[in-house]
Amino acid sequence: MRTVYRDVEALAGAGVPVYADRGPAGGYRLLDGYRTRLNGLTAAEASSLFLAGLPGPAAALGLGDSAANAGLKLLAALPPEPRSHAARMRERFHLDVPGWYRDADEVPFLSQVSEAVWGQHPLRMTYQRWGRQVVERVVEPYGLVLKAGSWYLVAAPAGQHPRTYRVARIRSALTLPEVFERPQSFDLEDFWCRYAKDFRERMYTAEVVVRVAPGIDDLLRYTLGGDVVDAALAGAGEPDADGWRTLTVAVESITHARWLLLRLGERVEVLDPPQLRGLMAETIANLAKMYG
Structure with a gap:
């Protein structure tokens, strides 16, 4: 008898709605309609599972139906409040992983x-x-x-x-x-993080010094890469009287830098190295000749 009382008290302390029903046919009862939280998931935790961006990748792995069924079963197993949060999350947020203007790889194997x-x-x-x-x-x-x-x-x-x-x-x-x-x-995650860091370091083999016009930080990030530009901005000095700043930027190669920097038109000037400055001048001269 004492063990039963202790168990009921423990359940009540854990948030399970157990109540006593007195009388000859009484006993302890569970509130009608109560369902336990799946592994103790909160509403925010349950919602986050539906923001994992898995449907596309799961389908590519041949697990599309399994992932969809798992999502339905998870929703069905959740109590009303977390279920409502998770359903709204799925209705209001969608993750599309690939960048613009490119299709996902064809991966038949x-x-x-x-x-x-x-x-x-x-x-x-x-x-x-x-x-x-x-x-x-x-x-x-x-x-x-x-x-x-x-x-x-x-x-x-x-x-x-x-x-x-x-x-x-x-x-x-x-x-x-x-x-x-x-x-x-x-450890796959640890390996990939180290690989990605080494890849970036191996990819950027040269540095260039440029003057950039004010107000083009976002365009610089889009053209040259966010990490590269943020590092360059962190090491930049004060702007000159016209608001132009001098940046030292890591690039893959001098030749590659030419085509990237030409996208910025007159809002960037190459100061160093002389080889890149010469390539820029040569290309601009050829363009002027082409367009008269």
Whole structure:
């Protein structure tokens, strides 16, 4: 009897609406219509699950129906208040991952690759490298990453460190029957963060010094990249009397910088290096000649 009382008291203390019904046929009852919160989810927590942007990627992985069904089951299992919040979140917010003016990659082997990742099966694939050279690789697939609408496979060739492969460049794939041992120390999120940081550092191999007109910070970010421009602005000195600032900006190459900076027209002037200043002048002279 004492155990029952203690349990009922504990349930009431946890927020479960248990009440006593006195009389000969009485006892303890649960409030009609009460349903427990799914794993204790709050309204905000339940809503956030429907803002995960999963329908598109799940469909690409062959899990579109499963994701949709899971969403319906989650909604049905929620109490009224969190269910209402989650439904409004789904009605009012939509995540579209790829950038403007580009389609998502064609990834005919994504489902097969994901199954190899999940089952820890080696993958024999032919892969088209950036120089259009097609090579054959046998890799141990550790994970998949979706970045800006493009899928990347993180995998290790036999006896080597993990590398990244763009799934859209896989030209054929064969799942091997063996099962490999995935390193327990490997963390996909940590690997990708380090890879992305190293990639940015390797990508920007040169620096240029430019004068920029006032009021074009957003255009600079759009043209040259937000991280690059923010770093340049943080190290910039005070504007001159006309509001122009001198920035040192990291770029992929001098040639690439020419085409990027030409987009800014007369609102930017290259100061250094002389090679880039010469390329700008040459291009502008050719344009003036073309247009008379």
